[in-house]
Amino acid sequence: MRRLLKRLIWPILAGIILAVGLLMFFPQLGSRSIFKAPSDGNQNVVPPSILAPTREAPGEEISRPAPKIRTAPPVSRQGGPVSYAEGVERAAPAVVNIYSSRIVESEQHPLMSDPFFRQFFGDDMPQRQRMLSSLGSGVIVSDSGYVLTNQHVISGADQIQVALRDGRETLATVIGTDVESDLAVLHIELDDIPVIALSDSEKTEVGDVVLAIGNPFGVGQTVTMGIVSATGRNHLGLNAYEDFIQTDAAINPGNSGGALVNPEGAMVGINTAIFSRSGGSQGIGFAIPANLARDILDQLVTQGRVIRGWLGVEARQMTQELATSFGLKALGGVAITRVVPNGPADKAGLKSGDVLLKINDRFLVDARAVMADIAEIPPGTQLPLRILRNGERQEIVLTVGERPKPRAENRTQD
Template sequence: MRRFLLPLVWPTVAGVLVAIVLLLAFPQLSGRDPSVSSPTVNSAPIQQTATPPEVKRPAPEVKNAPALSRDAGPVSYSEAVERAAPAVVNIYSSRIVESEQHPLMSDPFFRQFFGKDTPSRQRMLSSLGSGVIISDEGYVLTNHHVIKGADQIQVALRDGRETLADVIGTDPESDLAVLHIDLEDLPVIAISDSTQAAVGDVALAIGNPFGVGQTVTMGIVSATGRSHLGLNAYEDFIQTDAAINPGNSGGALINPEGALIGINTAIFSRSGGSQGIGFAIPANLARQILNELVTQGRVIRGWLGIEAQEMTRELAASFGLDSVAGVVISGIVPNGPADEAGLEPGDVLIKVDGRTIRDARAVMTDIAAISPGTQLPLSLVRNGERMDVTLEVGERPTAETRQPQAQPQS
């Protein structure tokens, strides 16, 4: 038997060896595309980083932008920049402060020897930012923090013109301000409907970072409706990874067609420079604040006079509630609308105008949109019992007249 099988073994072995050599030399013979590599798995752990006088001005006429087309993306954004950039201005603000001549003057022991004649000197503090020309009437939108406390505000246009600006009004709670400049033939930016901005849309930031001059950076819309950041009382930010640095505040965030989608306001940074997390106030909110500041001199918001605390599962269980819907009233402003309606600390507010409450800041924003004098139905739970009350919405006090609160106030 061995004599008969031995002549067959060697041809078989030789055939297998030849097949292996051919497959190694010509892998396409196996039917597999050699250009496609096998998937690999990265097993490395993920690194986690850590009341003013009455104002009777007409509302400014702004230029509305057409809807953004997403059919095809351009290879260059130079046309968009050319449409928008002339309307983005540099803002230089300055104020004079008193400073003591010597650090020892801060010590009461040394100060007593000088009495009221403590030597002092004046010095000039300067800051820079950006702004956006909204109408050919000369209205400029910027951030409140850019011009806060300024004694003089200078606006420089891209075409080389410079002029002093007047403050029409400010709204610290949204961090917006409106300036007015008196120049002719002003470039004006078109304003888009910021509710149409979608995550993934290309976004360009224009401003004056670090005072180097007008600069354009590009990114995308990273998120919309960002809140709970602790930046402003009213937050509904557009988040972008377009580089935003000090000096960009008040500048424009535009879409690929050069229309304004937001006012650059803040960055999240551990180093002080851009780390790809910037925030812009949506153009729709900026337009609303602009109109109110121009026509009324202030922003009028609805107000209940309560301090609200977020509901947690532990609090819900202690109140005998089945869900975490609603907010806990932790404080009542004396003589405010809620106080006059009989609300008490410890009440759980579960519905406003028939709508279930999910978030303390969200309900604050909803109430702010209600006109003062409106009769507003509320549903609440007190000592485990459901109650329905109706109160008259008041006007939210300004930041200057209201005492600072640690919790959201509605």
């Protein structure tokens, strides 16, 4: 019996020693991968096409109380739900379809360009009219009937119709528009309207789950899901003032003006634009943050316009070549390329060719960021500046003006 045990013990010990040695030198043999990384797709992007801005609100003085906005509590990141149905049910009734239409003069019949036929009509030649319509989305943000949407959705509209998810429809009036942020505020007269809650978009983080709700291609209200891909996106050339939330939730034509919401149904942003080669969603969409939308809403309702600070200059980003020509050792400051006649900068003595180094003791680096910072300064503020002129640094005090109302731009639908 002992001989048999001795014969068995040595092979067993040898096997154990061999197994331990293999695990020490090849640890991967003791584990296995359960996740596969997805392969990268084609990342080619082209500028988005967006529907264009037009009509502005009347210029008379406005005096309205600020709308009451529901503020949502911070979203929990302790665990994701199995279903987002409850969040959708909270938000979706407040997301509306917007149908805008306008009448345009169509081209004359080709025969009317013939002088023989023109002699029978003279200057009273018959004109043909046709109706152009477009669709988009909007969000009811106040039980007073205020609706947020994109300015380009209602651009140039002679009539705007709002359709709720419960089947009710009504005509909307334009309270105000802001071309530079591409936001507009409409007003509807209906009872018992659903209202969405607004989140604090400053607390939105990359990786948060978001849902896009809107009316893509006019098929009816649709919900798509994705995550926040980035925050603070700018330098896209879409608006004068940009601070976009980027998402891969599918956004298509007709989604413009709709809501980007968190899993609890609170609005994170207003869906605005996409990068796309085909015109459809390719996973790169942009939304205006809820905090910015709330500020624009308050100003348009209470003042009828958005008041922004203004220097009256056109500035260019500093490059290495420009820095060398100005004698700068670093790429700080922005180069002034144009001074608006009789504007605040002109009155303060600034000239084309000056380099703006500091504003209110803050060093400058990015020209677009400078414009955004100035916009937040109340008109009439005395602002100390440091400039570089002909190699010499100078201190100037400038009185901030109010940014003039811009002309609407013509853009194509997103």
